[in-house]
Each structure stands twice: as C-alpha cells, then as structure tokens.
Amino acid sequence: MYDVMVIGAGPAGCMTAKRLADADYNVLLVERMKIPREKSCSGILIKKSINLIENEFGKIPHSVLCKPHISKGIIITNEKNQTFKFESDGLNVWRSLFDEWLALKAQSAGAELRQSTSALSCKEKHDHVSVKLHDSEIYEERARIIVACDGAGSIVKRNLFKKSKNYVFTYQTFCKGTIDLDPDFFHAFLDPQLSQYDAWFNVKDDFLIFGVGIKEPSTMKMYHSRFFSFLNSKFNVKIESCVKDEVGIMPGVMPGCPLDLGTGRILFAGEAANFLNPIGEGISSALTSGYGAAEAVKSVYKTNNFSVKSLINTYKCNILPEKEYMTRQWTILAGMSSKFSYMK
Secondary structure, three states: OEEEEEEOOOHHHHHHHHHHHHOOOOEEEEOOOOOOOOOOOOOEEOHHHHHHHHHHOOOOOHHHEEEEEEEEEEEEEOOOOOEEEEEEEEEEEOHHHHHHHHHHHHHHOOOEEEOOOEEEEEEEOOOOEEEEEEOOOEEEEEEEEEEEOOOOOOHHHHHHHOOOOOEEEEEEEEEEEEOOOOOOOEEEEOOOOOOOOOEEEEEEOOEEEEEEEEOOHHHHHHHHHHHHHHHHHHHOOEEEEEEEEEEEEEEOOOOOOOOOOEEOOEEEOHHHHOOOEHHHEOHHHHHHHHHHHHHHHHHHOOOOOOOHHHHHHHHHHHHHHHHHHHHHHHHHHHHHOHHHHHHO
C-alpha cells in the first residue's frame, strides 16, 4: 500500500513525487514511457518555471539545454499583422533530457520510479484506490491517494468520467535550413489561415522547428504546408531537409478556464487538470499544480480530520492563484487577437 501514487513523470508528476518523497511519504511514480522519452513541446522555460525548478530541484544542468541556451522571449503576430514582443530571459531545453533529470531527482528523494508502465484504470475503495497497471503484464497496485499527471489525453480521466474531451492537436517538423527570423525568440502567428490555434517557429541546436495547432487532425499537414508557404514568402525560409515530425496534444481551454481537479482520492495536475497558458505554455502551471497537489496531500493526509472533501478543497485553495494567473494570460491574448476573443 503506497501513500501516494503519481501517474506521469513530467514536470507536474515529478514536482508532486519529489515534494512528497522529501516529506517521507511512500511514493510510487509511474511513467508509461521509458525515460528519457520524447514530449512534443516548445521546451521553453520562462522565469516563473526556472524559479520553481531551482527552488525545488536545484540548478538546471547545462546538459539539458539546447542552443540558443537563452530564450529572450516571445514575438506574437496576430491576424492583422500586428506584432507584440515580450522580452524575458528564459531557458531553451530538450524536454526528453529535462524530464529525465526531474524524474531522477524525484527518485533520489525517495520516490519509487517505475518506467514503461501504463496506468489503465483506477477504482476507488473506501480507504484507498486500486490502480490497474500494465508493463509486461497487467497487475494491480494500491495507494491511499492518486495524483494523475498523465497529460491532456489522460487515460485515468477518460476511464473515470467516460466523456469526450476538447483537444488541440499539435504537429511540428524538425528541419535543417535557414530563415530570416531571430532564433533567440519563440515566434507565434495567430492568422487563422495558418492554423486553428497558433503556428510557431523556434530553434533548438541546429534544427528549425515549424509547428501548427489544429482541432481536426486530418487538416494538420494542410495547415503546416500553408505555414511553410507563408514563411517562405515573408521570411525567406530555405529547407535543406526535414529530419523528423511529431504529433502532440494539448487541452482546449474554454472560457473561464474551468479545471478538472479530481474526485474522491484522485487528484489531477498539469494538463490532465486542464492547466495551460496561452501559446501552449504548460510547464509553469504543471509545476505549480504539482506543488499544490503535494501540499494538499501533506496538509490533510496524516491528520485526524482527513476526508476526500478536505483533500479536494485544500488543493483548490492551493492552486487558486495559478488559475487566476492563467485566466489573466488568456484575457491578455484575447485582447491581441479576435481569434481568441471568446476567452474574454
């Protein structure tokens, strides 16, 4: 019987697992992929994320960075060709190496890390949760509390609630070539002709990365082709070769930024809880919600007044400032582009 099982070894899961392991909780951290694993993501750490990480995990190692090491901020171009430049130094990381470093830090703190293990379903009992896991075989483990951090497409949530989800799919390519855009910035384009969410360009080591966010997967390559044509006409892009492509998924954030925080002894954090800031910035909210989930467990689990209601309510209070921050960010984006006016 574990005190807490954390499902998903991304930033939310690793933050939750490490804080609880540091507090001497018996923690199982489950990751469905073998670490290091790929994650389709910009891999940009904003100042907020850097502060959270270095306060909890220590100095971010040079080995997880890619060039340019320093991200100078984001440049957003709306559908009227108006440009908004937000300058703020951050870090440019490979998510595979960065997440591996976080997971190993959680393991060093005392969490049991189980890789290549999928959580198939959760069933709540009166004093614990039974979780069906799969690696080379299907078996069960038990924990008093579950924190599901398994992303926007959370299998745990789908099996619990049996309802359809609003998703944004991402498609990006890693290419060799040249372009007349500043590689020190992340560039986002909001023209609806280029994507159904946003289109973006950034640089990692020697790769030019071009991506589009769409709601209908069948249209991803069509929008991506349009984006290439746009960049060719405006910024003189020249492609020598495309090395790989990848598909990802993000939660589709709705007006008011509603969150799925959990039910009973099962909490959700990160994108599984619908945390996502504009232009797909999810790392800072993943870290913050993972921190909030861990602190909720610590506040109520080993007290005489423990109840599932107090667990959820404490978590809700812990992450209220983050929800308010997220709502403000979406309101700002709505003011830049009519494409996101529904978020006002």
